[in-house]
Amino acid sequence: MESVTKRLAEFSLEAHDLYLNRSVPYLEGPPDPLQFYRDWIGPNKPCIIRDAFGHWPALSRWTPEYLREKVGSKVISVAVTPNGYADAVSGDRFVMPEERPMSFSSVLDVIEGKVQHSGVLYVQKQCSNLLQELPELTADVDSHVSWMSTALGKSPDAVNFWLGEESAVTSLHKDHYENLYCVISGEKTFILLPPTDRPFIPYGVYQPAVYRQQDDGVFHIVDQSGSEKVPWIPLDPLNPDLDRYPQYRSARPLRCSVKAGEMLYLPALWFHHVQQTHGCIAVNFWYDMEYDIKYNYFQLLETLSEVTAST
Amino acid sequence: MESVTKRLAEFSLEAHDLYLNRSVPYLEGPPDPLQFYRDWIGPNKPCIIRDAFGHWPALSRWTPEYLREKVGSKVISVAVTPNGYADAVSGDRFVMPEERPMSFSSVLDVIEGKVQHSGVLYVQKQCSNLLQELPELTADVDSHVSWMSTALGKSPDAVNFWLGEESAVTSLHKDHYENLYCVISGEKTFILLPPTDRPFIPYGVYQPAVYRQQDDGVFHIVDQSGSEKVPWIPLDPLNPDLDRYPQYRSARPLRCSVKAGEMLYLPALWFHHVQQTHGCIAVNFWYDMEYDIKYNYFQLLETLSEVTAST
Numbered sequence: 001m002e003s004v005t006k007r008l009a010e011f012s013l014e015a016h017d018l019y020l021n022r023s024v025p026y027l028e029g030p031p032d033p034l035q036f037y038r039d040w041i042g043p044n045k046p047c048i049i050r051d052a053f054g055h056w057p058a059l060s061r062w063t064p065e066y067l068r069e070k071v072g073s074k075v076i077s078v079a080v081t082p083n084g085y086a087d088a089v090s091g092d093r094f095v096m097p098e099e100r101p102m103s104f105s106s107v108l109d110v111i112e113g114k115v116q117h118s119g120v121l122y123v124q125k126q127c128s129n130l131l132q133e134l135p136e137l138t139a140d141v142d143s144h145v146s147w148m149s150t151a152l153g154k155s156p157d158a159v160n161f162w163l164g165e166e167s168a169v170t171s172l173h174k175d176h177y178e179n180l181y182c183v184i185s186g187e188k189t190f191i192l193l194p195p196t197d198r199p200f201i202p203y204g205v206y207q208p209a210v211y212r213q214q215d216d217g218v219f220h221i222v223d224q225s226g227s228e229k230v231p232w233i234p235l236d237p238l239n240p241d242l243d244r245y246p247q248y249r250s251a252r253p254l255r256c257s258v259k260a261g262e263m264l265y266l267p268a269l270w271f272h273h274v275q276q277t278h279g280c281i282a283v284n285f286w287y288d289m290e291y292d293i294k295y296n297y298f299q300l301l302e303t304l305s306e307v308t309a310s311t
Numbered sequence: 312m313e314s315v316t317k318r319l320a321e322f323s324l325e326a327h328d329l330y331l332n333r334s335v336p337y338l339e340g341p342p343d344p345l346q347f348y349r350d351w352i353g354p355n356k357p358c359i360i361r362d363a364f365g366h367w368p369a370l371s372r373w374t375p376e377y378l379r380e381k382v383g384s385k386v387i388s389v390a391v392t393p394n395g396y397a398d399a400v401s402g403d404r405f406v407m408p409e410e411r412p413m414s415f416s417s418v419l420d421v422i423e424g425k426v427q428h429s430g431v432l433y434v435q436k437q438c439s440n441l442l443q444e445l446p447e448l449t450a451d452v453d454s455h456v457s458w459m460s461t462a463l464g465k466s467p468d469a470v471n472f473w474l475g476e477e478s479a480v481t482s483l484h485k486d487h488y489e490n491l492y493c494v495i496s497g498e499k500t501f502i503l504l505p506p507t508d509r510p511f512i513p514y515g516v517y518q519p520a521v522y523r524q525q526d527d528g529v530f531h532i533v534d535q536s537g538s539e540k541v542p543w544i545p546l547d548p549l550n551p552d553l554d555r556y557p558q559y560r561s562a563r564p565l566r567c568s569v570k571a572g573e574m575l576y577l578p579a580l581w582f583h584h585v586q587q588t589h590g591c592i593a594v595n596f597w598y599d600m601e602y603d604i605k606y607n608y609f610q611l612l613e614t615l616s617e618v619t620a621s622t
Binding site for chain 2: 004011150151196293301307
């Protein structure tokens with residue numbers, strides 16, 4: 001089994017030597033669909049595309065004033081946490097945010113510092129919330145990314161709207177989606193790890209729970225009784241506990257900042273951790289991934305990583 | 312280690328359940344480059360394309376009479392073996408054919424039964440022999456497959472010409488090329504195994520040797536002294552020795568026949584064994600494969616298959 005562990009480590013290093021970039025490259029403008037498929041989707045490599053949505057009215061329109069006027073009275077679902085960590089491991093639990101219905105204008109009051117608020121707000125509901133909760137804003141963006149829809153031969157499965165405070169963090173995880181992440185204002189900072197680094201990334205299984213803020217402002221953690229345990233990554237890539245997770249020393253995270261007007265292609269199954277500037281607004285498109293040979297191979301890697309981690 | 316062996320077997324079965332076809336599908340005509348990349352090259356799946364080169368003059372022109380007139384006097388390299396097996400394991404050796412320079416018309420004399428000959432002939436030199444040895448015939452075919460060149464963003468690395476006797480066989484192996492195999496006349500029969508069946512395919516390392524036919528017609532096997540041992544597959548998929556290689560019971564070979572006018576897309580790293588009707592003529596295009604995430608994963612699979620096979 002030691003030989004398998006050793007081989008998994010070599011394999012991850014080979015990925016970096018063979019085809020991965022040492023930083024996230026930039027494309028200067030919307031790509032040709034076939035070329036994008038061949039150069040990025042097929043090889044499962046991230047890139048940042050500049051000037052890819054310069055024609056969206058959102059880029060100039062989405063000021064607090066405009067948003068208050070257009071959707072200020074709309075009630076949206078907001079993730080509320082004591083520390084900015086929604087969907088993250090805390091102690092021996094996987095803790096999800098309180099999902100609080102709030103008017104858009106009251107969220108903006110907090111973002112703009114007009115109202116004091118205990119807890120951290122993050123509009124981050126990934127249920128195609130732009131289309132579901134804020135249809136008044138859809139005219140300000142394209143309904144899909146045409147070259148991506150052509151490349152993949154399908155429409156996006158979800159279009160999500162993101163708005164949050166500076167301390168709102170997305171903990172390290174992966175999605176089963178091809179992801180185009182468009183920053184409208186502010187800046188997002190991503191830490192990215194390729195699927196081939198899976199052997200270095202620790203997983204545990206945790207009792208699911210949710211934050212609940214009481215009338216006195218104090219957050220409590222309430223177990224979701226009857227729910228199955230959740231596999232999640234306990235490691236914080238901002239401050240990795242290398243004594244506890246020494247294998248992470250071999251991981252080779254990429255860092256990138258995505259600025260207003262830029263679009264990150266975040267390939268399916270890449271691990272990612274996300275931070276942002278205060279009040280950063282973003283829209284992302286999720287396209288269903290293909291459950292083909294790459295997924296098949298990843299599943300092998302995943303179970304081998306589990307087997308070797310437990311020995 | 313037993314758990315790894317078990318997991319590799321499950322992984323191969325998952326490939327068949329997830330995305331592989333139970334037989335090789337047909338496309339009715341030349342595909343769109345992007346769609347072909349997305350549906351076949353990306354997922355690394357074979358298919359047969361009908362009417363893909365109906366405009367090639369070769370399809371109607373390449374009769375024995377025409378070939379004698381055009382290239383009858385040209386000297387080409389012919390693989391000669393006692394049994395039809397060129398590049399195959401025999402006993403404890405990897406035996407390559409005698410490479411004999413012959414005029415094209417003398418090869419046709421044998422194919423047409425005009426001359427008796429001991430040994431089996433196969434024009435199969437994969438050095439772009441159509442362009443190198445038979446440039447007079449290149450006007451009868453396209454110099455590349457335009458939709459494939461567009462899909463891959465490159466030109467073929469080699470264009471090979473194939474002509475052989477009925478008993479000429481290509482033993483089970485894989486190539487580091489994306490392969491388009493066009494049958495001009497006759498029929499080729501392929502046994503195909505996906506890269507994910509690698510755990511079930513036995514490999515050995517063998518002393519390289521070549522056949523040499525003596526003046527009395529008898530073939531001798533002559534070791535290539537000083538050459539490094541060659542890894543090859545000793546198993547014959549036409550008659551697998553399941554007592555010796557019991558793991559092959561779990562393999563799921565696909566069989567397909569490619570008829571005149573049809574083109575097989577044989578994806579990189581697929582294992583293949585080839586037979587043909589007597590005098591079958593074919594042309595194939597080799598495009599360099601990408602050494603990307605799929606190759607990276609295959610290399611992991613290869614070494615894990617070796618480790619588990621040796622325990």
